[in-house]
Amino acid sequence: MCNVSADADAFIDLIAINNDQPITLAFTVDVGQGDVKSLDVIMFYRKANAVYKAVLDANVTQFPKEYTISQSDIIDAFAEINSAADFEIGDRLIVTAELTLKNGKVIKIYNDNGTTNAGIDVTNSPLYDFSQTYNVACPSDLAGTYSVLTSGSSTDPGPSASENPIANFPYTVTITAKGGGSYTISDAFGGVYILWYDIYGLTFEVPGQFDDVCGEISGTFPEPFGTDVTYTGNVDPDTGVITINWINGFDDQGTSILTKNN
Numbered sequence: 718m719c720n721v722s723a724d725a726d727a728f729i730d731l732i733a734i735n736n737d738q739p740i741t742l743a744f745t746v747d748v749g750q751g752d753v754k755s756l757d758v759i760m761f762y763r764k765a766n767a768v769y770k771a772v773l774d775a776n777v778t779q780f781p782k783e784y785t786i787s788q789s790d791i792i793d794a795f796a797e798i799n800s801a802a803d804f805e806i807g808d809r810l811i812v813t814a815e816l817t818l819k820n821g822k823v824i825k826i827y828n829d830n831g832t833t834n835a836g837i838d839v840t841n842s843p844l845y846d847f848s849q850t851y852n853v854a855c856p857s858d859l860a861g862t863y864s865v866l867t868s869g870s871s872t873d874p875g876p877s878a879s880e881n882p883i884a885n886f887p888y889t890v891t892i893t894a895k896g897g898g899s900y901t902i903s904d905a906f907g908g909v910y911i912l913w914y915d916i917y918g919l920t921f922e923v924p925g926q927f928d929d930v931c932g933e934i935s936g937t938f939p940e941p942f943g944t945d946v947t948y949t950g951n952v953d954p955d956t957g958v959i960t961i962n963w964i965n966g967f968d969d970q971g972t973s974i975l976t977k978n979n
Contacts, residue, residue: 726742727898728896729851744783744812745781746758746782751818752819754818757815759771760795761810761827764808768831769798770829804853806931810850810851811849812850850897851897863890863977864975866907866974867972868884927961932954944965945965945966946965948961956976958976
């Protein structure tokens with residue numbers, strides 16, 4: 718697999734771009750695992766209603782390899798991005814790779830439309846990051862330990878009546894910064910999945926991923942029963958309290974209120 722690690726600027730600073738100030742995105746591409754012959758370093762630029770794809774560097778055979786790019790490099794790479802005016806709050810630049818193995822097989826970590834083409838074992842791997850996301854955003858600082866109260870309901874008949882629906886279920890989670898306003902959360906459901914689904918052997922935390930773009934929370938990631946989870950929410954600018962609304966493919970849903978511990 719491809720291992721992408723980021724340094725320098727953690728996000729695309731829209732204020733700097735609009736003021737014609739340079740930004741510096743620096744990252745290293747390496748092979749996490751697999752018998753890789755070569756790789757193409759791929760970039761996706763996601764806007765609200767469109768996804769653009771570009772090749773930053775093709776047929777890379779020496780690993781690791783370091784890259785430093787600016788807003789000018791992004792504009793040069795994408796035909797659809799022509800000036801500072803094309804960068805907007807909420808846009809995302811995703812850096813990843815397409816791999817060619819020594820047996821000739823080509824592995825695309827992302828589909829051409831920008832959706833993830835990888836399973837939960839890859840997306841939640843503690844060993845490597847298969848992509849790096851740079852949000853066009855404001856500064857973000859949500860890392861820390863939080864007390865959580867979750868209310869929600871399951872569509873599964875298994876949980877008992879005392880557990881489903883549930884109101885204000887207490888739990889503690891850790892949010893870890895990945896850079897650029899992207900985060901992982903140690904348990905995406907505030908302990909409620911364990912409460913509901915321990916009857917099926919789910920006795921472990923299920924991590925999740927989300928982005929913070931100027932106080933707006935969003936994210937999509939897989940869960941153990943085979944569907945995707947969607948996150949929406951916000952950060953209170955005065956208190957720092959995070960509200961996350963989540964729903965999976967079975968229409969299990971909940972709202973988690975996260976308060977940072979001092």
